[in-house]
Structures are given as C-alpha cells and as structure tokens.
Amino acid sequence: MISRFDYIKNFGIYKNFIWDNSHEIVEFKEKNIIYGWNYSGKTTFSRIFSALRDGEIFSDYSDGDFKVTCSDKTTYLVSDLKEFPHKVLVFNSDYVRENLRWELDDEINAIYFDVGDKAKRATRIEELEGFIIAIEGDDKVKGKKEPFLEDVSAFEEFDQSLFTKESRRIKNDVFSSLIDFNKGHFKKQIPFVLQDLNSFLLKKIEVSKISKTVKIEEPKPEISLVEYDLAINSIIGSVNDILESEPKKSDLIPVLEKNPQAFDWVQEGIPLNNANTNCLFCDNLITTNRMSLLNKFYENEGSKLKEKSKHVFKLIDSERKKVEELNFPNSVQEINEGFQESFLKKKKSVEKKLNQYTRKLNTLSKLINNKISKQLYNKIDPTSEMDISKLKDELEALNQILKDNNTFSADFQNLIQRERLKYINHLVAKYLKDNKYQVKEKKHAKALEEIEKLDTKVLGYQREIDRLRALNDSGEEGCQQFNYFIQSFLSKEDIEIKFDESKGKFTLHRGTEIARNLSEGEKMAISFSHFLVTLKSIDEKKELKDYILFIDDPMSSLDGNHIFQINALLKDFLYTQVQNPQNPSQKMWEQKCLQLFISTHNYEFFNLLKEMPTIRGFGYEKKNKKESRYFIERKVNESSIETLPAVYDSFKSEYHFLFKEINDFNENPSPSTSDRLLLMPNILRRFLEIYTLAKYPSKDEVDERATEIFGPVASKRICKPFHYFSHFNNIDRIGKQSEFLADVSAACKELIKQVKKDKQHYKALQSVL
Numbered sequence: 046m047i048s049r050f051d052y053i054k055n056f057g058i059y060k061n062f063i064w065d066n067s068h069e070i071v072e073f074k075e076k077n078i079i080y081g082w083n084y085s086g087k088t089t090f091s092r093i094f095s096a097l098r099d100g101e102i103f104s105d106y107s108d109g110d111f112k113v114t115c116s117d118k119t120t121y122l123v124s125d126l127k128e129f130p131h132k133v134l135v136f137n138s139d140y141v142r143e144n145l146r147w148e149l150d151d152e153i154n155a156i157y158f159d160v161g162d163k164a165k166r167a168t169r170i171e172e173l174e175g176f177i178i179a180i181e182g183d184d185k186v187k188g189k190k191e192p193f194l195e196d197v198s199a200f201e202e203f204d205q206s207l208f209t210k211e212s213r214r215i216k217n218d219v220f221s222s223l224i225d226f227n228k229g230h231f232k233k234q235i236p237f238v239l240q241d242l243n244s245f246l247l248k249k250i251e252v253s254k255i256s257k258t259v260k261i262e263e264p265k266p267e268i269s270l271v272e273y274d275l276a277i278n279s280i281i282g283s284v285n286d287i288l289e290s291e292p293k294k295s296d297l298i299p300v301l302e303k304n305p306q307a308f309d310w311v312q313e314g315i316p317l318n319n320a321n322t323n324c325l326f327c328d329n330l331i332t333t334n335r336m337s338l339l340n341k342f343y344e345n346e347g348s349k350l351k352e353k354s355k356h357v358f359k360l361i362d363s364e365r366k367k368v369e370e371l372n373f374p375n376s377v378q379e380i381n382e383g384f385q386e387s388f389l390k391k392k393k394s395v396e397k398k399l400n401q402y403t404r405k406l407n408t409l410s411k412l413i414n415n416k417i418s419k420q421l422y423n424k425i426d427p428t429s430e431m432d433i434s435k436l437k438d439e440l441e442a443l444n445q446i447l448k449d450n451n452t453f454s455a456d457f458q459n460l461i462q463r464e465r466l467k468y469i470n471h472l473v474a475k476y477l478k479d480n481k482y483q484v485k486e487k488k489h490a491k492a493l494e495e496i497e498k499l500d501t502k503v504l505g506y507q508r509e510i511d512r513l514r515a516l517n518d519s520g521e522e523g524c525q526q527f528n529y530f531i532q533s534f535l536s537k538e539d540i541e542i543k544f545d546e547s548k549g550k551f552t553l554h555r556g557t558e559i560a561r562n563l564s565e566g567e568k569m570a571i572s573f574s575h576f577l578v579t580l581k582s583i584d585e586k587k588e589l590k591d592y593i594l595f596i597d598d599p600m601s602s603l604d605g606n607h608i609f610q611i612n613a614l615l616k617d618f619l620y621t622q623v624q625n626p627q628n629p630s631q632k633m634w635e636q637k638c639l640q641l642f643i644s645t646h647n648y649e650f651f652n653l654l655k656e657m658p659t660i661r662g663f664g665y666e667k668k669n670k671k672e673s674r675y676f677i678e679r680k681v682n683e684s685s686i687e688t689l690p691a692v693y694d695s696f697k698s699e700y701h702f703l704f705k706e707i708n709d710f711n712e713n714p715s716p717s718t719s720d721r722l723l724l725m726p727n728i729l730r731r732f733l734e735i736y737t738l739a740k741y742p743s744k745d746e747v748d749e750r751a752t753e754i755f756g757p758v759a760s761k762r763i764c765k766p767f768h769y770f771s772h773f774n775n776i777d778r779i780g781k782q783s784e785f786l787a788d789v790s791a792a793c794k795e796l797i798k799q800v801k802k803d804k805q806h807y808k809a810l811q812s813v814l
Contacts, residue, residue: 046116046131046640047593048072050093050686056109057089058684072686074673075636079644079686080651081195081677082691082724086684087644090677091597094642098133100126131639132588134580137597141572143168155210166513172504173513190499193492200489203482208232211476219472223258224465231473238474241481245474252471258383259276259465264454265381267370268374270444275437276364278430278436284409285355285427292346305418308351347421354413361413365406368399374447383464384450391443398436405431522700542571573599573611577618584637600650612653615643620658634658636671644677648699655694656745680720701731701813709813711793725789726767729796733763736800755799762788762795 049072053059062072081087092103093111102109102123113129114120121129184190208228216226238245247255296789317325320336373392379384407430416425477483528541541554553560553567560567576596583589599611619641625633636658645651655674674689693702706721706728713719721728730747737750745753751760766789801807 046075048114048116051112051114051120053093053111054109056093056103056111058086058104058679058682059089060683062685064686067685067687070675071673073640073642074671076641076657076672077642077675078651078654078672078689079642079675079677080648080689081644081646082679082727085646085647085679087646087677088137088139088597089684090686091135091595091642091644092139093595094133094541094595095128095135095137095139096123096126096320097121097131097593098135100129102126130325131375132592133595134576134583134592135597136573136576137595137598140576141569170510170513173510177503177506180503190496193495193499196485196488196492197496200485203480203485204228204232207480215469215472219259219468220255220465223260223262226469228467233478234470234473235423235482238470238477240627242474242478242483245470246478247468252468254383254387255464255468255471257386258381258453259461259468261382261457264457265379265450266452267451268379268447269372270447271371271373271440273371273437273440274367275402275433276360277402277409277433280357280360280409281428281430283360283470284413287350287354287357287413288425288427290346290350291424292422294347294422305351308348312348350421351417354417357413358410361406361410365403368403368406371399380447380450381453384446384453388443388446388450390429391439391446395436395439395443396438402431402433402436463488488666520673529571569599577811580618589637590639592638593640593642594638595644597644598646599643600645600647608647608650608653612650612657616657651693652671652699659758678720679724700732700735703728703735703809704810705814707732707793711790712796716790716793723791725793729763729789729792730767732796740803759795759799763792763799766792 049064050062051064079090079255090666092106093113095100097113110123112120112122115130119130130553178186178188180189182191208231211229212226212231215231216222216224218227231777244350314324314326315336318331320330320333321624323329350725374380374388377389393659412425412428467793500803531542543554578591580594583592596615599615600608619637620634621637622632623635625631643654645654674694676687676689676693678685678687706724710716710721710725716722733751734747737754741750741753743750743753748760748764751764754760755763799808
C-alpha cells in the first residue's frame with residue numbers, strides 16, 4: 046500500500062508540499078477519506094495516482110515531481126513510475142472524458158454515446174487514424190513519409206530517365222555517334238568509377254585533348270621527329286678566342302689594314318701572281334721586294350686573326366641555317382586530332398626559344414665584326430655561354446608529342462578504345478559527382494529503411510484499427526450491469542441504456558422514448574456506472590484485492606438526492622462481511638480492494654463516507670489502523686494535504702459547519718489575512734442556499750429569496766461577494782481590488798446581523814458552536 050507522499054512539487058496547485066511539514070499528519074491507511082472545497086486540488090491529487098497507474102507523469106504537469114513511500118518502506122520517484130508495483134484505478138473528471146464519447150444525431154435529435162472500452166476504442170481508433178495520417182499525409186497534412194519518398198524519387202529518377210538522357214548526350218554530342226552507348230553501358234561503369242570517383246576525373250587540359258582524340262576514325266601516318274644539334278656554345282668558344290686575342294702590330298700595310306675589301310682582294314690575288322712579273326689586274330711590274338712585303342703582311346698575327354674570323358663567320362652562318370631548316374612537320378594536319386593542339390602550343394614555345402638562339406648567333410657575328418674592324422689589336426671581354434637546356438627540353442617535349450602521336454597511329458585500334466573508355470569513365474564520374482549521386486544514394490538507402498519502419502507502423506496501426514472495429518462490432522457490452530448501476534444512481538426504473546445495432550453505439554431511454562438530452566448528472570451517472578462495471582469485472586476475477594482505488598468527487602454534477610444512493614452502492618460494492626478469524630461466531634467487514642482513497646467537496650456525502658465500514662464496524666477512532674481522514678487546504682495559489690481538523694468531525698450537518706466558518710471569519714480581527722478568505726464566497730453562497738430555502742421555500746434563485754427575507758439593501762450587500770468570487774471565476778479581482786476584500790467581510794457581518802434577528806434560530810446555531 047501507499048504510506049505517504051514525501052513531497053509533491055510543481056504538480057499543478059501543489060507547488061512545494063512536504064509531508065513532514067503537515068502538523069500531526071498520519072500515514073495513509075487501508076481506507077482514506079479526503080475532504081476539500083471546489084478547486085482546492087482534489088482532482089490534481091488524483092492525477093498523481095493516474096501517474097502511478099500509467100507509469101508516466103500526467104501530461105499537463107510535465108515538470109511535476111513527487112516521491113511516494115509504500116508500506117514496505119520502498120520509495121518511488123517520477124523517474125521510477127514504471128517500477129511502481131501496485132495496480133491503480135482512478136475515477137475522476139479525466140475518466141469521464143476518456144470513457145464517454147457523445148455524438149448528436151441531427152436526424153432524430155438523439156444523443157448517441159460510447160462508454161468504457163468502446164469509448165476508449167473510438168478514441169484510440171481516431172488516434173491511430175491520426176497517426177496514419179501523420180505518416181502517410183493527406184490533402185492538408187504533409188506526412189512523415191513525404192521527405193523520405195522525395196529522397197527515394199530523387200534517386201530513382203536516375204534510373205527512370207536521367208541516365209537515359211545523359212547516355213544519349215554522350216553518344217550523340219560527345220562521340221558524334223561513333224560508339225554505341227545507352228543506359229545499360231552507363232550503369233555498367235557506375236560501380237567501377239564509384240570505387241574512387243575523383244581518380245577518374247580528368248583535368249581541363251586533358252579533357253580538351255581527349256575530347257578530340259576520341260572522335261578520330263582513321264589515324265595519320267607516322268611522322269619524323271625533329272632532329273637538332275645545338276652547337277652555339279662551341280661557336281661561342283671560338284668567338285671568345287678571337288675577342289681575347291691581342292695580335293702584334295708588324296709588317297703593316299695601312300691601306301690593306303684599313304680596308305677589308307682591299308684586304309680580301311689582294312689576299313685572293315697573291316696566289317695568282319709571281320714576283321718580277323706584271324700584275325694580272327693592273328699590268329704593272331710586281332717586284333720581288335713588293336711581293337715579299339705582301340707575303341709578310343698576310344703572315345702577321347693581325348692578318349691571321351682576320352683569317353680565323355672568316356671561319357667563325359661561316360660556323361655562325363651554318364648554325365643559323367640549321368635552325369632555319371629544322372624538320373618540323375609541314376602542316377599540323379599531318380598530326381592526329383587530339384595531338385594537334387598540344388603540338389601547336391609546344392611548337393610556339395620552341396620557336397620562341399629558337400628566336401632567342403638566333404639572336405644570340407647574330408650577336409656573335411656583331412662581336413667578331415667589331416673586333417676585326419675596330420679593335421683588332423685590343424682585347425675584348427668574352428661573351429657568356431648560352432643556357433640551351435630549356436630549348437633542348439622544349440624540343441624533347443615536342444618530340445614526345447610526336448612520339449605519342451606516332452604510337453597512337455601505330456596502335457590505333459587498341460589506343461582509341463582505351464582513350465574512349467577513359468573519357469567515358471570521366472564523363473560518368475563527372476555526371477555522378479555533379480548530380481550528387483552518392484549523397485542521393487545514401488539518402489535513398491536511409492529513406493527506404495525509414496519508409497519500411499513507417500510502413501510497419503502504419504500496418505500495425507491499421508491492424509489495431511481493424512481489431513478495435515471488430516470488437517466494436519460485437520454488440521452490447523454489459524448493458525444489464527450499466528442499467529443496474531445507472532438506475533441505482535438516478536433512482537428511476539424507467540431509465541435504461543440500449544444498444545443501437547445500426548449505429549454500434551448506446552442510447553439512453555426514458556421509458557420507451559430516446560432521451561433527447563442528457564444532463565451533466567446523467568453523464569456522470571453513466572461514467573461512474575462504467576467505472577463500477579469495470580471494478581465488478583475485476584472483482585469477478587478475484588483481482589480487486591490487488592488494486593489501489595482513487596475515487597474523486599463522485600458527487601460532482603449530482604444533486605443531494607443521489608448522496609445516499611452513491612454511498613450505498615460504494616458500501617455494497619467495496620465491502621463484504623466475512624467471518625472474524627478472532628471470533629468465528631461473529632462477522633467482520635472486509636474491504637475488497639487493497640487500498641481506497643475517496644475525495645469529495647460535499648459535506649453531507651463526506652459525513653456518510655465516515656460511516657462506511659472499517660474492520661471495527663462503522664465507528665471511527667484516530668487510533669484506527671485501517672482508516673485515515675485528510676483535508677486539502679488551499680491558500681491562494683498553493684495547496685497542501687493536512688490531517689482533517691477536529692471541527693470537521695464535530696458536525697454532522699453541513700449547515701452547522703458553514704455557519705461556524707462564517708462566524709469564525711466574522712470574529713477574526715484580521716480577516717484580510719485569513720487562510721479562509723478565498724473560500725468565503727462559496728461558503729456564503731452554500732449557507733444562503735440552505736437558509737433561504739428553509740425560510741422561503743420557492744423556486745426563485747438564491748438572490749431573490751434573500752431579498753424577500755433580508756430586504757433589497759441587506760441582500761445586495763450579502764450576495765455581492767459570491768457574484769464576483771464564487772467558484773474562483775475571478776480570482777484576479779481578489780488580488781487586485783481591495784474593495785472586494787472589504788465586501789467579503791461586510792457580507793459576513795451583515796449576514797450574522799440578519800440571522801440574529803431570527804432569535805430562536807440564531808440561539809440554536811450558537812448552541813452547536
């Protein structure tokens with residue numbers, strides 16, 4: 046059993062209840078009676094038991110917290126609710142809402158309703174259908190499956206249309222229909238390129254080349270490589286020898302020294318003429334002495350250096366001619382498509398460096414010419430060698446292009462297939478990457494998993510719906526038991542529940558007629574009847590002894606005429622007489638359920654609950670180990686569970702109790718700070734209802750009866766507070782408008798004043814106090 050709630054925090058009106066802070070509070074017993082005014086927190090307290098029943102916190106109090114201690118000293122927190130060992134049943138306003146569903150049939154102006162399991166099933170069916178819509182979606186709701194379906198569609202579009210479209214583009218636009226390529230070919234390459242997608246992607250320059258190569262139908266003939274022999278640095282060595290030479294000036298002939306043309310002309314004529322003969326050109330005599338002078342001049346160091354320079358000039362001219370006659374292909378068209386662009390680009394680079402090479406040769410010529418003509422006998426600084434490594438590299442690179450071209454031509458059939466496959470793999474890889482194929486593939490796989498899970502849920506929901514509908518189609522559910530309890534509640538034999546086969550629902554009949562309207566009391570009677578039917582089914586299974594019951598305010602919406610019926614039903618249903626084991630000749634009362642909690646706001650009903658059996662009979666003692674009584678006290682916006690004050694056990698009449706409350710409040714020197722302040726409007730109303738009805742028994746409202754008894758002025762003063770504050774409809778006014786606080790005190794004072802006028806009545810009330 047439950048012994049106590051060590052604390053209740055942030056659970057509705059229970060902000061910070063601590064069990065040990067309640068004065069002289071005793072632990073819960075087998076039977077527990079709880080009294081409290083409307084809105085004091087009785088229903089909220091019952092929802093803690095609902096949490097124990099459900100194994101989870103009540104939805105409206107998600108931040109709520111409490112600790113429960115059982116009779117075996119085990120404790121349970123909100124986090125341990127599913128471990129709570131006892132079965133719990135709760136009857137409260139939530140039970141009424143959850144177990145009855147009302148539907149108005151406009152055609153026959155009748156109210157149909159589901160009760161109990163049928164109501165729960167109808168609610169559950171609606172809930173399950175809502176779950177299905179939440180997953181599948183409809184015209185108004187986007188289902189949970191939709192984003193996953195979109196992911197599936199986005200991926201499957203590849204196979205449905207996109208691959209076909211891209212394959213057609215590759216075949217027609219890229220390969221000019223030279224190859225056979227369709228969706229099947231495309232898909233065949235996918236697993237291969239996905240092994241390392243980026244490794245199949247070609248660089249821009251590679252694409253530029255291969256996109257042309259793959260379109261070649263027939264190869265070009267092989268062509269010769271460029272042959273070259275770069276001798277400039279050897280020539281530079283010879284040039285520097287001349288530049289650095291310093292010939293001696295001897296046997297000079299000025300005219301020949303200064304005139305290069307004369308120098309060459311005479312040099313060529315000497316071998317044609319002899320001494321002491323006439324000159325073949327001028328016919329003058331060449332003396333032996335003259336011939337000797339000429340021979341000495343051409344044999345001196347300066348003449349020999351000039352002669353040497355002529356040889357170097359020839360080397361330079363020859364090198365220049367070699368450059369001009371390099372055997373480049375006559376036309377780029379001699380090279381296969383795909384190699385042409387790279388060849389032209391490389392040839393341009395080679396030609397640029399060859400121009401530099403030729404300019405260097407020209408410079409060498411100028412240096413020698415300057416030496417011979419102007420500074421023959423002076424030493425000139427040598428020129429530096431030329432770095433021809435880059436030119437050689439460029440020529441080698443150019444030849445490599447030609448080699449590749451020739452290799453391609455020589456092994457055309459194999460290489461063209463390889464190049465085409467290479468380009469196809471690039472195109473497939475690029476398409477997959479650009480269109481985020483791998484991302485969509487992962488989303489597709491994940492979406493299929495999620496869709497399968499959701500479909501499994503939908504299937505489960507639909508099967509549950511089918512099962513529940515099959516149960517609903519089974520016909521009446523305990524109509525006889527319902528009728529027994531409802532007729533007992535309402536004390537009317539002509540009230541009957543019938544099952545409408547066509548609707549699959551219940552209707553309430555008054556005699557032979559369908560009840561057109563159901564009062565709140567009738568609805569409460571039906572709900573509580575179902576609760577009792579549920580208990581009866583449990584009792585028939587001999588399992589009620591395992592249950593903790595909490596019955597919250599069964600008098601709600603029922604008038605005082607039903608108090609005795611409900612009390613009698615509870616007594617007959619929850620208690621039975623058994624043989625006393627201590628005295629077999631006597632009978633004793635035994636409670637059928639493990640533990641019972643009953644709360645009420647109705648004082649008369651509360652007094653009847655006191656008389657319900659205990660193990661000792663109908664009496665009540667504070668030392669009774671089987672029964673405890675409690676009072677739920679509300680102070681402004683916070684409630685607590687207290688030991689029932691002795692005053693509540695002192696009065697058998699609600700009327701006496703109400704008068705005592707009003708009298709005590711009136712005599713309080715500080716009524717504005719009284720913890721009864723918020724209750725006074727309700728107390729005033731209830732007291733006036735009883736007093737005025739006894740003094741002036743009419744069908745008029747309480748205000749009108751009060752006016753007849755007290756007069757219009759006094760009546761208005763007395764009735765004003767409960768028009769503002771009764772049932773806590775306007776609590777904010779109490780906190781914000783002090784004049785209304787004064788009205789409560791003034792109303793109590795005026796009421797006592799008016800009752801005193803009825804001396805005999807007032808004297809009787811005073812005697813009870």
